[in-house]
Amino acid sequence: MAIIRPTYMVNSTFNLKPEKLKLMGITHILSDLDNTLIPWNSPEASEELKQWQAELKKYHIELIVVSNNSYDRIHEAVVDMDVKIIARAKKPLPFAIRSFVNMSSVSKERVLFVGDQLLTDVIAGNLSGVRTVMVKPLVDTDLKKTRFNRFFERPILKLINRIYKQTWKDSI
Numbered sequence: 001m002a003i004i005r006p007t008y009m010v011n012s013t014f015n016l017k018p019e020k021l022k023l024m025g026i027t028h029i030l031s032d033l034d035n036t037l038i039p040w041n042s043p044e045a046s047e048e049l050k051q052w053q054a055e056l057k058k059y060h061i062e063l064i065v066v067s068n069n070s071y072d073r074i075h076e077a078v079v080d081m082d083v084k085i086i087a088r089a090k091k092p093l094p095f096a097i098r099s100f101v102n103m104s105s106v107s108k109e110r111v112l113f114v115g116d117q118l119l120t121d122v123i124a125g126n127l128s129g130v131r132t133v134m135v136k137p138l139v140d141t142d143l144k145k146t147r148f149n150r151f152f153e154r155p156i157l158k159l160i161n162r163i164y165k166q167t168w169k170d171s172i
Helices: 018-023 047-058 071-078 095-104 118-128 144-164
Strands: 008-010 028-031 062-066 084-086 111-115 131-135
Touching: 018 047, 028 095, 047 062, 062 095, 071 084, 084 095, 095 118, 111 118, 118 131, 118 144
Parallel strands: 008 131, 028 062, 028 111, 062 084, 111 131
Antiparallel strands: none
């Protein structure tokens, strides 16, 4: 169960409070893009995302986008933002996350991986040895391939709730 159990379950990425993250020792947030930072069908970053990233910067927390999407798709979405991009990450495989952690010489304890999918994002983060945050998707619709994952995700989340009493929190 440990591989699919998120460290935290939070209603929204934007409810991750930089001041609390700093107290937890977090210096880097690796985040999925679609339905985590922006709706999957949106071409660009929202003002809410830009404001959240500005708050992170005040606390010296770096945001890195880690996505299975192409570099072009990610770049188009965050072109106005000063963020690093890890494209074609092949989540749930942990190699892109591990590579970033090793190359940047950051301690795994200082990294938080955020995503909206249990079977890709949470597993990739857990296999990488970093703390994970599962967030609710920004929109109720999904790509076809994501709908497949969500079908299996629902009963697993119910099981996690029943066994560990882990439920959605408003913020951390």
